[in-house]
Amino acid sequence: MGIIKKIFNKSRSPEDGIFFEEMRKILGFNPVELSHYRKGFTHRSSNKTDENGNPINYERLEFLGDAMLGSVIAAHLFKEVPTGDEGYLTKMRSKIVSREHLNELGRDLNLIKWVESKVSAQHFGENIHGNLFEAFVGAIYLDRGFTYCEKFINKKVIVPYVDIPKLEGKVISYKSLVIEWCQKEKKQFHYDVFEDNGNEDVKHFGVRLKIDGKIVAKARATSKKKAEEKASQRAYFAFQEKINKK
The missing domain is CATH 1.10.1520.10 (Ribonuclease III domain)
Structure with a gap:
């Protein structure tokens, strides 16, 4: 060498x-x-x-x-x-x-x-x-x-x-956890995505996550994927005990 x-x-x-x-x-x-x-x-x-x-x-x-x-x-x-x-x-x-x-x-x-x-x-x-x-x-x-x-x-x-x-114990996708839980519990879920520029120069996207027709979390980010993940994270913490229930 x-x-x-x-x-x-x-x-x-x-x-x-x-x-x-x-x-x-x-x-x-x-x-x-x-x-x-x-x-x-x-x-x-x-x-x-x-x-x-x-x-x-x-x-x-x-x-x-x-x-x-x-x-x-x-x-x-x-x-x-x-x-x-x-x-x-x-x-x-x-x-x-x-x-x-x-x-x-x-x-x-x-x-x-x-x-x-x-x-x-x-x-x-x-x-x-x-x-x-x-x-x-x-x-x-x-x-x-x-x-x-x-x-x-x-x-x-x-x-x-x-x-x-x-x-x-590490979570890499809150969206996957929420979807798996909804499917397991036979709950209907839907990510309502809309453009949300607000007063900022950079385009943002807003997301409303609905479960069984009810809005359970909202989030905004610079991409649809990030906004969906943020909304899913908020939903996860709202339903954490139920989602983690064995």
């Missing part, structure tokens, strides 16, 4: 040298092919293509990284929870790789610092942090293979964040 580093030190440009050192700090080991990581930080707005006209951006790496995360975490859960059935293991994996958690991981590593884009960072959605983290994992797989990819996921995700007892 020392020989590889010496060779790279001779051939890298000063800019690549800085990028190499920064990647090495995040990875905990030496990257070999920096182009994989460069691609992992290239936003589609850059409109880059390779010699064959194929787009160069992080979206395909994002897909690959998602698969790597899922497989490594699935294997960990399979080993650590021998009594867990398929449904339990699937829910636990979903909690670990939830969009909220992936965004947190991406923010913690400050991956957005390296994004190459023609769009201002203030226009990126919150999910770019998680997308970059998945793309970064995909880049690791292409660069160093499965063993190093697994090593990184274990160090950055499993060891610091995967606490089985805590995860069992």
Whole structure:
């Protein structure tokens, strides 16, 4: 590995040298092919293509990284929870790789610092942090293979964040809980979504959640999905004892 580093030190440009050192700090080991990581930080707005006209951006790496995360975490859960059935293991994996958690991981590593884009960072959605983290994992797989990819996921995700007892009690979707409860109790539910701009420049959506024809919760947010989740959370706490009743 020392020989590889010496060779790279001779051939890298000063800019690549800085990028190499920064990647090495995040990875905990030496990257070999920096182009994989460069691609992992290239936003589609850059409109880059390779010699064959194929787009160069992080979206395909994002897909690959998602698969790597899922497989490594699935294997960990399979080993650590021998009594867990398929449904339990699937829910636990979903909690670990939830969009909220992936965004947190991406923010913690400050991956957005390296994004190459023609769009201002203030226009990126919150999910770019998680997308970059998945793309970064995909880049690791292409660069160093499965063993190093697994090593990184274990160090950055499993060891610091995967606490089985805590995860069992973690709610990742209040909307799913409310819908499951309504279906179980044969209750009719409906999310009434409407545009709600108010006096703000940013478009908002309002949501009224009705159960058996009665409005039980209201919420507003910058997207329909977020507004529905907020309304569901309020409904959950209103009916918590009934929902959690075995």
